[in-house]
Every structure is written in C-alpha cells, then in structure tokens.
Amino acid sequence: MLHNTEPLNAVYQRGQKRLFEVDSHAGQAVIDSLQDISPDFADYVIQFGFGQVYSRAGLTLQQRELATIAALTAMGNAQPQLKVHIGAALNVGLSQTEIVETMIQMSVYAGFPAALNGLFAAKEVFAGHNCE
Amino acid sequence: MLHNTEPLNAVYQRGQKRLFEVDSHAGQAVIDSLQDISPDFADYVIQFGFGQVYSRAGLTLQQRELATIAALTAMGNAQPQLKVHIGAALNVGLSQTEIVETMIQMSVYAGFPAALNGLFAAKEVFAGHNCE
Amino acid sequence: MLHNTEPLNAVYQRGQKRLFEVDSHAGQAVIDSLQDISPDFADYVIQFGFGQVYSRAGLTLQQRELATIAALTAMGNAQPQLKVHIGAALNVGLSQTEIVETMIQMSVYAGFPAALNGLFAAKEVFAGHNCE
Amino acid sequence: MLHNTEPLNAVYQRGQKRLFEVDSHAGQAVIDSLQDISPDFADYVIQFGFGQVYSRAGLTLQQRELATIAALTAMGNAQPQLKVHIGAALNVGLSQTEIVETMIQMSVYAGFPAALNGLFAAKEVFAGHNCE
Amino acid sequence: MLHNTEPLNAVYQRGQKRLFEVDSHAGQAVIDSLQDISPDFADYVIQFGFGQVYSRAGLTLQQRELATIAALTAMGNAQPQLKVHIGAALNVGLSQTEIVETMIQMSVYAGFPAALNGLFAAKEVFAGHNCE
Amino acid sequence: MLHNTEPLNAVYQRGQKRLFEVDSHAGQAVIDSLQDISPDFADYVIQFGFGQVYSRAGLTLQQRELATIAALTAMGNAQPQLKVHIGAALNVGLSQTEIVETMIQMSVYAGFPAALNGLFAAKEVFAGHNCE
Numbered sequence: 001m002l003h004n005t006e007p008l009n010a011v012y013q014r015g016q017k018r019l020f021e022v023d024s025h026a027g028q029a030v031i032d033s034l035q036d037i038s039p040d041f042a043d044y045v046i047q048f049g050f051g052q053v054y055s056r057a058g059l060t061l062q063q064r065e066l067a068t069i070a071a072l073t074a075m076g077n078a079q080p081q082l083k084v085h086i087g088a089a090l091n092v093g094l095s096q097t098e099i100v101e102t103m104i105q106m107s108v109y110a111g112f113p114a115a116l117n118g119l120f121a122a123k124e125v126f127a128g129h130n131c132e
Numbered sequence: 133m134l135h136n137t138e139p140l141n142a143v144y145q146r147g148q149k150r151l152f153e154v155d156s157h158a159g160q161a162v163i164d165s166l167q168d169i170s171p172d173f174a175d176y177v178i179q180f181g182f183g184q185v186y187s188r189a190g191l192t193l194q195q196r197e198l199a200t201i202a203a204l205t206a207m208g209n210a211q212p213q214l215k216v217h218i219g220a221a222l223n224v225g226l227s228q229t230e231i232v233e234t235m236i237q238m239s240v241y242a243g244f245p246a247a248l249n250g251l252f253a254a255k256e257v258f259a260g261h262n263c264e
Numbered sequence: 265m266l267h268n269t270e271p272l273n274a275v276y277q278r279g280q281k282r283l284f285e286v287d288s289h290a291g292q293a294v295i296d297s298l299q300d301i302s303p304d305f306a307d308y309v310i311q312f313g314f315g316q317v318y319s320r321a322g323l324t325l326q327q328r329e330l331a332t333i334a335a336l337t338a339m340g341n342a343q344p345q346l347k348v349h350i351g352a353a354l355n356v357g358l359s360q361t362e363i364v365e366t367m368i369q370m371s372v373y374a375g376f377p378a379a380l381n382g383l384f385a386a387k388e389v390f391a392g393h394n395c396e
Numbered sequence: 397m398l399h400n401t402e403p404l405n406a407v408y409q410r411g412q413k414r415l416f417e418v419d420s421h422a423g424q425a426v427i428d429s430l431q432d433i434s435p436d437f438a439d440y441v442i443q444f445g446f447g448q449v450y451s452r453a454g455l456t457l458q459q460r461e462l463a464t465i466a467a468l469t470a471m472g473n474a475q476p477q478l479k480v481h482i483g484a485a486l487n488v489g490l491s492q493t494e495i496v497e498t499m500i501q502m503s504v505y506a507g508f509p510a511a512l513n514g515l516f517a518a519k520e521v522f523a524g525h526n527c528e
Numbered sequence: 529m530l531h532n533t534e535p536l537n538a539v540y541q542r543g544q545k546r547l548f549e550v551d552s553h554a555g556q557a558v559i560d561s562l563q564d565i566s567p568d569f570a571d572y573v574i575q576f577g578f579g580q581v582y583s584r585a586g587l588t589l590q591q592r593e594l595a596t597i598a599a600l601t602a603m604g605n606a607q608p609q610l611k612v613h614i615g616a617a618l619n620v621g622l623s624q625t626e627i628v629e630t631m632i633q634m635s636v637y638a639g640f641p642a643a644l645n646g647l648f649a650a651k652e653v654f655a656g657h658n659c660e
Numbered sequence: 661m662l663h664n665t666e667p668l669n670a671v672y673q674r675g676q677k678r679l680f681e682v683d684s685h686a687g688q689a690v691i692d693s694l695q696d697i698s699p700d701f702a703d704y705v706i707q708f709g710f711g712q713v714y715s716r717a718g719l720t721l722q723q724r725e726l727a728t729i730a731a732l733t734a735m736g737n738a739q740p741q742l743k744v745h746i747g748a749a750l751n752v753g754l755s756q757t758e759i760v761e762t763m764i765q766m767s768v769y770a771g772f773p774a775a776l777n778g779l780f781a782a783k784e785v786f787a788g789h790n791c792e
Contacts (some may be wrong), residue, residue, distance in 0.1 A: 002272065002273045002277075002307055002308075003273060004271075004272045004273055004276075005272065006272050007269040007270060008266060008270050008272065009268055010555045011272065012266035013266075018217065030163075030512070034512075036519070037496065037516075037518060037519040038496050038500060038515055039513065039514050040320075040500070041500050041503070041512075041515060043266055044312075044316065044317075044508075045512075046266075046315075047266070048308075049242070049508060052308065052312075053236060053237055053239070053308075053689075056304075057227045058233040058234045063234075064237060066195060066202075067234050067237055068200060068237070068241060070199035070202040071203055071241045071242060072206075072241060073203070073237060074204075074639075075206055075207065075241070075737075076735075076738060077471075077473045077510075077737045078241075078472060078507075078510070078511075078513065080243060080509075080512075081241075081508075081512065086680065098195070100190070100697065100698050101188060101190040102199050102481075104185060105185055105186075105191070105200070105703070106199075106203060107283075107639075107701070108180070108181050108640050109200060109204060109207070109210075109213075109639045109640065110207065110638070111602075111635075111636060111637045111638045111639045111642075112636050112637065112704075112709060112741075113737075113738035113740075114737075115701065116694075116701075116705075117695065117740070117741075118741075119697050119698055119701060120693070126697070134668060134672035134673075136667075136668045136669055136672075137668065139664075139665040139666060139667050139668075139670055140665065140666050140668065141662045141664055142663055144662035144664075146459060162644070163383070166644075169647050169650060169651040169654070170647055172716075173631075173632050173643065173644075174662075176632070176640075176708075176712065176713075177644075178662075180708050181640060184708075185317060185462065185704075204641065204670045208339075208341035208342060208605075209340075209341045209396075209548075209603075209605045209642075209758070210642070210643070210645065211643035213640075213641040214610060232302050235302075236302060236304070236308070239507075240508050242506070242507045243470075243503075243504060243507045243510060244309060244345075244504050244774060245342035245345040245505060246342070247305065248298075248305075248309075248344075248345065249344070251298065251302055251305060252297070252299060255297075256301070258301070293446075308410070314505070314660070317500060317504050318501075318502070320497060321495070322494060322497040323494055323497045327494070327498075328464055330466075331463065331498050331502075332505060334462075334463035334466040334467045335502060335505045336470075337467070337468045338467035338471055338771075340603075340605035340606060341506075341604075341605045345505075361454045362455055364454070364457045364565065365454035366455065367566075368449060368452070368568070368569050369450075369460060369463055370771075372445050372449050373471070373477075373771045373773060374467060374471065374770070375766075375767075375768060375770045376573060376609075376769065377605075377608075377609040377769060378771075380562075380569075380608075380609065381606065381608070381609075383562065383565050384561070387561075387564070390565070398540035398541075398574075399537060401535040401537055402531040402535060403529075403532075403536075405530045405531060407536065426725060429780070429783075430779065432783065433760065433779050433786070434760050434763075435656045436584075436764070437760075437767070438778060439532075440580065440764070442530075444576050448576075449572075452568075468773065472737075472772075473735075473737045473773075474736060474771075474774070474777065477772075477776065477777075482688075530682055576768070577768050581767070582765075584761060586757045586760070586761035587761045591726060591762075593764060594726060594730075595730035595766070596730070596769060598726075598727035598728045598730040598731045599731055599733070599769045599770060600734075600769060601731070602731035602735055603735065603770065615743055620670050625718045626718060626723070628716040628718070629719045630719065630727050632713060633714075633728070634727075635713070636709050636713050637728060637732060637735070637738075637741075638731060638735065
C-alpha cells in the first residue's frame with residue numbers, strides 16, 4: 001500500500017522547479033523538443049526524474065550531478081545528455097576541476113576513450129559557459 | 133615533456149597507502165588474487181588507480197567513491213568491483229542512505245534493472261558491514 | 265503545465281494491479297526483496313514502471329513484453345530481470361516460440377553471445393513453467 | 397548433421413526480397429555503401445540477417461521490427477541502424493504511436509537518455525516520412 | 529546478385545570442422561545445450577559463425593581468437609563465452625602470456641574492472657588446462 | 661612491494677616514443693587537444709597507455725592494434741578513438757584486409773550494427789590513407 005496522496009500535477013510542479021534550478025535553458029530546450037514527438041515523455045522526465053528522484057533528500061544536488069556525469073561518461077552512449085549535465089553540474093556549484101577530475105577517474109572504470117570523450121564534452125560546455 | 137621525476141615505486145607506495153585507506157580487506161584480496169595470473173596488473177591497479185588517480189587533489193575520497201559506485205551501477209557488468217566499492221564508500225564515510233540514493237538515481241540514467249542490481253549488491257554489502 | 269490531478273496512491277494501485285497481471289509471483293518477490301534496502305524504490309517500480317508506463321495505451325501487453333525481452337537480451341547485463349520478463353511474457357500470452365525467435369533475432373543486433381545467454385535464460389524459465 | 401541443401405544464392409535471394417519488403421531505399425543504401433569496403437559483409441547482412449533470421453516463421457515482421465527498435469534504442473550505440481529500422485517499422489505497418497510507445501518504455505529498462513535519443517531519432521525519421 | 533551455389537549443409541560441415549578445430553569439448557557442449565531450446569540457433573552458430581566467418585581467409589585462427597577475447601573482455605557481459613574462447617585461444621596456439629597481455633591492454637580501452645574480470649576468467653580456464 | 665625505481669618522466673618518454681611509432685599525427689592531435697582541458701590526462705595517456713601497457717613484451721604492436729580495434733568496434737561507443745586506431749593499425753603494418761576481417765568477425769560477437777559502424781569508420785580512414 002502506498003499512502004501518498006500527492007496529485008501528479010503537484011509532483012510535476014516540484015519537478016519543474018527543480019529542473020529549472022538545475023538548468024533552466026537546457027531543461028526547457030529538452031522539454032520543448034519533445035512536444036511534437038511525445039509530450040507525455042517530457043512530463044515523465046519532469047515528474048519522475050526531477051519531481052521524484054532529484055527532489056529526494058539524502059544527496060545534495062552537487063552529489064546528484066557528480067553521480068550523473070560519472071555514469072554518463074562511463075556509459076559513453078549519451079553525449080547530448082552528458083553535455084546538459086555538465087552544464088547543470090556547473091549551475092549547482094561543482095567546479096570545472098571537480099568535473100574534470102570525475103572524468104579522469106572514469107578512465108579507471110570505463111577506459112581511456114570514455115574519459116577522453118567526457119573531457120572533450122566538458123571542454124565544449126566550459127567554452128560556452130566561459131563566454132557568458 | 134614531463135618533468136615529474138618521482139620513481140614508480142614511490143607512486144606505488146602512495147597507491148598502496150591510499151588503497152588500504154579506502155578498503156584494506158577487499159584491496160588486499162584483489163591484489164592477492166592476481167598474484168598467480170598477473171602480478172604486474174596488480175601493480176598497475178595500485179600505481180595508476182590509487183597512486184595516481186585516487187591520490188589526486190580536486191575531489192574528496194567521498195566524492196570519488198560516489199562517482200565510482202554511480203558508474204559501476206550504471207554499467208551493470210562489474211558486480212564484484214561494485215561490491216568492493218560499496219564497501220569502500222562506507223569506509224570513507226558515505227552513509228548507507230547516500231549509497232542507496234545514488235543507486236535509485238541510476239534508474240533515471242541506466243534503467244531500473246541497473247538500479248535494482250545495484251541495490252541488491254548494496255543490500256549484501258551492508259549486511260556484511262552491519263554484522264561486524 | 266500538467267493538469268493531471270490523479271493522486272500518486274491511485275497510480276500506484278493501478279501499477280500494482282498491472283504488475284500482478286503481468287507476473288504475480290516474481291513481481292511480489294522483487295517488491296519484497298526491496299523492503300529492507302529501499303521500499304521507496306519498490307514504490308517507483310510499481311508507480312512509474314507499471315502504473316504509468318505499462319498502463320499506457322498504444323501497445324498491447326504482449327508487445328510490451330516482447331520489447332522488454334528484446335532489450336534485456338541485447339543489453340546482456342540484467343539476467344535476473346530478463347528471467348522475470350521471460351516469465352511475464354509467457355503470462356501475458358506470448359508463446360515459447362515467440363520468445364525464442366526474439367532471442368535468435370538478437371544475434372543480429374547484439375551478437376551471438378547475447379542471444380545464447382538469452383536462450384539459456386529462456387530454457388531455465390521454460391523448465392520451471394513446464395513443471396507447474 | 398544439417399540436412400538443408402538449399403544453396404547460399406537461394407538464401408540470398410530470399411533475403412534480398414525480404415530486405416526490400418522491409419525497407420527498399422535504406423536497405424539498398426546500406427548494401428551500396430559496403431561495396432567498396434566489404435561486399436562480402438553486404439552479402440552476410442542479406443543472407444544471414446534477412447534470408448535466414450528475418451525469413452523465419454514464429455514472429456510477424458511487425459513483431460521483428462518492434463524487437464529491433466527496442467534493442468537498438470536500449471543499446472544506444474547504433475543510431476544509424478536505429479533510424480533505418482524506425483523507417484522499416486513504419487513500412488511493415490507499425491504506427492508512429494507504437495514506435496513512440498516502445499521508446500518511452502525503454503526509459504524503464506535502459507534509462508531516460510536512451511529513450512530520449514530514440515525519440516529524437518523517431519522524430520527525424522517521421523519528419524522524412526510525413527513529407528513523402 | 530550472389531553467385532555462390534554452395535549448399536547450406538556444406539557450409540555447416542565446414543563450420544563443424546572449424547569449430548572442433550578451435551575447441552572440440554566446449555564447442556560440442558554449447559551445441560548440445562541448445563538442442564532442447566533452439567537447435568536452429570546451434571545450426572546458425574556453426575554455419576554462420578564458423579562455416580562462414582571463422583573460415584574466411586585474411587586472418588589466422590590465432591588472430592581471430594585474439595580479437596574475440598579482446599572484444600568479450602571489453603564488453604564484460606558474456607563471461608561464459610569469454611571462457612570458451614580463452615580455451616579456444618590456447619587450443620589454436622596462443623600462449624597464456626598473449627592472453628594475459630590482451631586482458632591487461634583492455635584496462636586502457638574498457639576500464640580496470642573489465643580487465644580484472646577477464647584475468648579472473650583466464651585464471652580459471654588456465655587452471656583447468658594446466659591440470660589436463 | 662614494487663622495486664621498480666624508474667622515474668615517471670622516463671616512463672613518459674618511452675610512451676611518447678611508442679605513441680609516435682604507432683601514430684605520430686593522430687597521437688599528437690589527441691595530446692594537443694587535451695592541453696586546455698586536462699594536460700594531466702594527456703600525460704596519463706602517454707605514460708600509462710603507451711609507456712607502460714603498449715611498451716610491454718608479450719604481444720607485437722600488430723597484435724595490440726588488432727585487439728584494440730576489435731574491442732572498440734565491439735563496444736561501439738568510441739568512434740573517434742576507433743578511427744585513430746584504424747590508422748595506427750595500418751601504421752604498424754596490419755593490412756586493410758586484416759582490419760576489415762576483424763570488423764566482419766565482430767558481427768558474431770557484438771552484432772551487425774557494431775560491425776557496420778566499424779566498417780564505415782575503416783572506409784573513412786582508408787580513404788584518407790589511400791590519398792596520401
């Protein structure tokens with residue numbers, strides 16, 4: 001039995017707030033790009049991803065973004081999402097050094113090509129942020 | 133040009149100290165188990181993995197273990213190493229809650245089976261630690 | 265904006281009904297096994313996985329299980345979940361032949377070892393079902 | 397012992413017919429693009445992939461394409477082939493809705509980035525088909 | 529057009545001969561284990577895998593087994609097949625040193641856990657061979 | 661205890677020599693591209709990857725490049741590095757046929773899309789080499 005009677009639109013609103021806290025530009029861009037293929041999936045990203053998982057206690061947003069960029073760098077097959085989360089990592093206060101260190105460390109767990117492709121993604125995202 | 137003249141055995145000693153700081157039992161077990169198949173590879177684990185990467189500044193050991201368990205949970209094909217690092221994560225001061233939250237979050241990036249298998253690995257490691 | 269005001273516990277109840285329709289024994293076993301490590305994650309499996317995704321229109325349950333066993337066979341790193349879904353596939357009415365054909369086809373997309381390990385998982389699950 | 401005395405060129409002809417039934421344009425394009433690097437591999441694609449696996453009884457072509465797009469979306473490392481098979485899925489009669497639903501479901505098994513990249517591939521292929 | 533009129537059973541016989549040349553015990557064991565789940569797939573393993581691919585000119589059997597153990601070690605999700613091919617690598621004349629070196633090298637491309645799990649598989653297979 | 665007192669800069673120099681032996685242009689390009697994001701990681705690529713692993717006895721450089729292109733083709737998520745190593749494979753004396761054969765063989769272990777994407781990478785690299 002689940003006793004949580006929170007309505008889905010309230011979870012969604014919390015998720016939207018959390019997503020925009022993490023990355024307002026890139027977040028909105030992903031949501032927009034889904035509108036003509038699957039607006040329901042955009043809702044799930046916001047509701048489940050951000051209103052539920054990213055809104056949980058137990059880890060700071062900095063820890064959550066560190067975990068996400070570690071995982072996406074290691075998997076090596078989701079470069080667009082890795083770039084979004086490198087930007088998000090900067091937004092929530094991780095330093096460029098912390099991001100670079102995470103990628104270097106992935107060479108030990110997922111190999112040097114995964115680390116290299118993570119570093120090149122970081123280089124591109126940092127360049128955009130440094131120009132702002 | 134690299135100007136670092138540190139000898140390999142000094143890097144190795146720093147790595148050995150770092151590995152034992154992270155997980156003395158499991159670390160020694162891995163090193164021992166490699167002696168009759170490839171002692172050189174045990175040296176690389178200690179020298180490169182711990183004497184170089186894990187000894188770098190820029191991330192705390194807690195951040196390093198968080199990144200590692202995120203990556204290994206997401207990859208889903210290295211359960212023995214994931215278990216070692218869940219133990220190491222506890223040793224360097226991450227809480228059981230932080231580890232569980234990391235695995236829950238991996239459901240968003242690598243799917244529910246990856247998160248489930250991470251949680252089951254954590255359950256097993258926590259059980260061993262709780263009995264100590 | 266999301267206008268859906270359905271409360272989470274109603275989504276959960278729909279998910280629980282759907283999960284038990286798909287596989288009552290294995291479903292309950294997974295939920296039970298999560299209780300002492302992360303009951304919240306068990307709630308997400310039921311709410312998001314079954315109350316939301318598996319409760320959508322647009323695909324029959326047979327199509328959904330076919331897609332799931334194809335994906336898990338191809339990924340090759342989630343054997344426990346693959347076995348659960350082979351059982352679920354039988355429960356929703358896919359034949360043993362349809363399951364075997366799906367695995368054979370995965371040799372083309374993910375290689376012969378993935379297909380072999382899928383077939384061996386099927387063999388084990390079919391043996392259990394044939395004895396009932 | 398295998399008693400099947402069918403000659404390879406007959407298997408190949410059946411495969412060629414099946415491939416063109418599934419996707420005449422994209423199929424021919426792949427075959428053509430292999431001619432100056434490995435024409436033998438083009439023969440294997442047609443003979444083994446289409447003349448043997450895709451010509452088997454036990455699954456409809458719609459089921460086969462559903463399984464393929466599920467697997468390629470989940471694996472996330474074969475976008476060109478995923479796009480070919482999204483087109484093929486439409487050609488054999490799967491609806492845009494069935495394809496989108498399959499990708500949404502992959503979020504549960506392979507994570508949200510895999511589902512997102514699958515949906516973006518579908519969006520691109522649908523746009524081309526809708527213009528025809 | 530394919531002009532090759534070789535009948536499938538001749539391809540199969542060449543494959544069977546090649547498979548037994550590579551690994552008679554393990555090869556037969558895999559074929560046997562498929563008989564009650566998918567004898568057709570056993571035929572494909574022999575016909576396509578060994579009668580076509582492994583029977584091609586251009587690489588020696590030693591090069592083929594080196595490539596296979598590199599790939600399976602890097603993928604990390606097919607340990608039973610990796611063990612079969614470590615045995616096969618020894619059978620076609622690769623030395624234990626060449627196999628161990630291949631696994632060490634995989635640490636650079638797929639990470640240390642992949643290399644470790646490859647070395648542990650090699651240790652197990654070598655132990656069996658050394659006792660013969 | 662490790663008794664090797666070789667200083668890191670000597671290992672690095674050996675690695676640099678080995679890297680340039682394998683691929684002087686692409687090697688230098690990778691090192692250069694890391695200078696403004698992580699020069700330390702460039703040092704690790706040279707020191708660990710080439711000064712330690714690629715400088716070991718036990719495998720020829722041709723065997724090492726064969727193993728690497730097999731692994732990267734099978735993994736399918738590191739196309740830039742795969743292209744570098746296809747060039748390196750040619751440089752150390754593997755023939756275009758040996759490279760193509762390795763990729764064809766990967767269809768058996770990692771699926772036809774992985775082999776196709778490997779062949780297309782080879783086609784591109786060969787075209788550049790043939791024009792020199």
